[in-house]
Amino acid sequence: MKLLIQNAYIVTADEKNTVIPDGSLLAEDGVIVRVGEHFEAEADKMLDAGGMTLMPGLINAHTHIGMTLMRGAADDVELHHWLNDHIFPIEDRLDTEVVYASSLLGMCEMIAGGVTTxxxxxxxxxxxxxxxxxxxxRADIGRCIVGDGEEGQKRIDETVELFRRYQSDRIHVRLAPHAIYSCPAETLKKCVSVSGKLGTGLHIHLDETKKEHEDCLREHGVTPTAYLHSLGCLSRQTLLAHGVWLTEEDADVIAETGAAAAHCPTSNLKLASGIAPVRMLREKGVTVALGSDGVASNNRQSLFRDMTLAALLQKGVCLDATALNARETIRMATADGARALGRDDIGVLAPGRKADMILVDQSGIHQQPINDRISNLVYATENTDVAVTIIDGRIVFEKGEYRTVDAERVLAQAETARDRIIGGA
Ligand SMILES: [Zn+2]
Structure with missing residues (x-):
């Protein structure tokens, strides 16, 4: 199956941030085989981009997509109260069917907003x-691991089973200990050992709140990062969500070990956790990706909005308009996201990479006049500007229509599942 896209403004997101104003891209069996200035080629399907922007699909490096049904169910409450009195009681009523319905709804929102992984x-x-x-x-799945002894072990065993059953090109499975305060050292060490045996990575929340940071200093005498490092949890295959309270020493350790961070700006603001030191991390050489977090702490799965916020926040806290620029921000949501997930086969439009890409229509009135397309992608693009989403060379979303699922069924399933776990609005 060959797919040819022509007449596109191509943003490759490669290391040189190469753009091709009148470009063509040819993909064969889900893999990009040629990208460059306008060319002709035989193909099974042709897409005339009509001047739209072709860029890599966005990579959402941290979410809880099974929480999508909880959108708006517990807003404007303090974190501890939010978790204990709102989120946990709802989560007690979850099952696989509810999480399926919730996830599918969230995925529809993601692909319509240009997220492919x-x-x-x-x-x-x-x-x-x-x-x-x-x-x-494309998904990187972590079954959340909490608890000690048998409880922790049971969840690790379930992860191993998921890995055996589903690990594949499109679905990756990794160990996902929830956080240092919900997993004792014994469970964290087991996660490291099992992930090593499976050859997969870790995904953990780290240093999200001031409380987590201070509790760790009090209980272990070191920062959360140093504590995780002492347990062997940091490696090139470790994905650290949040990192709001990281110190410069922590950043050095993370950079040395090759672990990556997933910055979740909306969630950190909404739960009043703070603002992650993204510029400092990047300057230290840490790979920083971008995440939405679940909709219970974001309300949207919109990486375009999170890109805007990420760039603005760094400028604001650093009192420096150059702290995080548009090109760097695009890379966080694409190439750096791929690196953070340990994947060198996505995140950039180049031969050999997977054909995960989106067409963004920048002709809307809110984007005019176009003086700088990349700047507009970060500061002026809405989710609804995404015209086409392609994963593995297959069109999954095109001009408001879902190609692989029936949106009405997804909505009906979600409504039924919501009634089961939350009840009428
Ligand atoms: Zn999270």
């Missing part, structure tokens, strides 16, 4: 995997 940490992961397979998304 996501890293997830949640429960009843088989529901999320089933939804990803159905809609055709």
């Amino acid at each position: 996501f890293a997830d940490m949640y429960f009843f992961s088989e529901g999320t995997i089933r939804a990803a397979q159905e809609i055709g998304m």
